[in-house]
Amino acid sequence: MTLNPKLTKLLNEQINNEMSSSYVYLAMAAWFEGTPYAGFAKWMFAQSREETMHALKFYQYVVDRDAKVELQSIATPKSDFQSPIDVFEHSLKQEEKVTQQINDLFEVAEQVKDHASKNLLLWFLNEQMEEEKTVRDMLDRLKLAGNDPASLLVLDREAGSRPAGGGGGKTDFGGDR
Numbered sequence: 152m153t154l155n156p157k158l159t160k161l162l163n164e165q166i167n168n169e170m171s172s173s174y175v176y177l178a179m180a181a182w183f184e185g186t187p188y189a190g191f192a193k194w195m196f197a198q199s200r201e202e203t204m205h206a207l208k209f210y211q212y213v214v215d216r217d218a219k220v221e222l223q224s225i226a227t228p229k230s231d232f233q234s235p236i237d238v239f240e241h242s243l244k245q246e247e248k249v250t251q252q253i254n255d256l257f258e259v260a261e262q263v264k265d266h267a268s269k270n271l272l273l274w275f276l277n278e279q280m281e282e283e284k285t286v287r288d289m290l291d292r293l294k295l296a297g298n299d300p301a302s303l304l305v306l307d308r309e310a311g312s313r314p315a316g317g318g319g320g321k322t323d324f325g326g327d328r
């Protein structure tokens with residue numbers, strides 16, 4: 152089945168959105184590298200890699216569907232932040248934006264009755280739910296820690312123990328495409 156032109160365009164846009172996300176997280180990792188929070192830097196770096204894997208998953212899908220990949224330019228990400236809370240608040244906004252994008256894509260896939268695309272997008276919708284939850288949980292605990300250095304360092308250490316390149320296993324790209 153030929154991939155619908157509108158869906159093709161949106162899937163190509165999503166390759167760009169995920170690469171942009173990767174860049175956003177890389178800028179967050181770089182910001183944390185300039186602070187004592189090595190664990191958060193590692194977390195953001197891992198998240199950046201995961202977003203690249205998302206982009207590659209969309210890329211491979213467009214290729215597998217025999218449609219044309221069209222790459223676009225990536226905007227400069229925000230690079231200055233006030234605090235760990237500020238970074239995670241931006242991260243949550245970023246994830247909510249992507250969830251909306253995937254939701255919109257799913258609706259188009261539904262309109263054109265492309266069930267294979269719907270299946271791919273369901274995987275991403277679950278992924279988004281998980282990522283939003285992970286970020287929201289960390290944000291809640293950061294708010295609880297407030298300005299207490301000891302509490303912040305505990306959270307930093309926890310963030311640093313996250314497996315590289317994955318969000319706790321289940322969200323790992325892991326070759327299940």
Ligand SMILES: [Fe+2]
Nearest residue numbers: 169172202205
């Ligand atoms: Fe993503």
Ligand SMILES: [Fe+2]
Nearest residue numbers: 202246249282
């Ligand atoms: Fe994400």
